[in-house]
Amino acid sequence: MKKLTRRSFLGNSTFLSFAGMLGALPLMGSMHKKPKGDFVHHVYFWLNNPDSEEDKAKLIEGLNTLKAIKEIRLARIGVPASTNRDVIERGYAVSWLLFFDNLEQQEVYQKHPIHLKFVENYSHLWSKVIVYDSVDM
Template sequence: MEDQSRRKFLQNAGMASLASVTGAAAGPERTKELFIHHVFFYLKEPNNAQHEAQLLEGLYKLAKIPEIQYVHIGKPAVTNRPDLVKDYTVSWMCFFKNIIEEEIYQTHPIHVDFMRDYAHLWEKMVVYDSIGPKNVG
């Protein structure tokens, strides 16, 4: 499938799945819980400053997706505890009002472009998604 038609297919598929969760099908649990999407990127060449800069460039583009409420881009902190995992290169954490907003993000053209244009840089990525009440404490 050529890139343009594949992209159009992914966008249409995303909009179709989004349509299936809107309105009554969305349910209160899909609209009221804060959604956090946290991704850890492991670059193929972790010491390659140019590749890291390219990934950061892509993440800053990704941060422009309007459904994102808050973004944090980070690197492993210089703290030393035996329980810390510090083997990743860059982390990406973003907050959404709810899972529906995150599903819109997943099929947004900027996200589709990000995956196409920057995936060659990492050997793996680990994703943690979590939900919870908007107000705790």
Template sequence: MNKDKTKNFSHSVLFWLKEPEIATVRAKFESEAKKLIAESRYAHFSHFGVPAGTDRAVVDNSYTYSMIVTFETVADHDAYQTEDAHLHFIKECKELWTKVVIYDVLSL
């Protein structure tokens, strides 16, 4: 790893959709999320999915979707927040969710 760079930055986002049971809502959200991941200039690695359904007291399976995006630097994360692909995703999908929770983490 290049020691001149900020440690890797992980941006984990959990989404709760308003109407997760409606197939067209899910299809739109999934399409837009995959488009964001594909078009982002700053995302280094990404993972998009649904709760695994594991049954343990410490596991929260209440969310509808999870998106994890990593960045090489904090500056890349900050640029991602205002890039066109990210702003388009928010514009197209913000009416679809009731709640979003974000966990930003710097690797040690």
């Protein structure tokens, strides 16, 4: 077995560290790349009958039909979490979080027949809707 000197150990360690960093450079560069034009559409629904689990289930059923719209990149249905701080709004019944590649795809979604049918069939369930639209910076 070859005896390892301090000098050769340090030299090998430095080389391996440098080589490892070179391999990680593409990954580090991609961490700073901006996603192309993300558009976020977040909708909060307050029900006419806030205590009705049946109405909530019906609304969630309707939201699930919207997932068929191909312009949606990612869709999530949520309910208020159990967190409790002064800044948290927990009065809504259901939230609908959507990600699109750009504003144009979100506009297609708004006019899509499935979306229009959803509003027609389920709008009687809610008393209030708040929408937060945002774009990636």
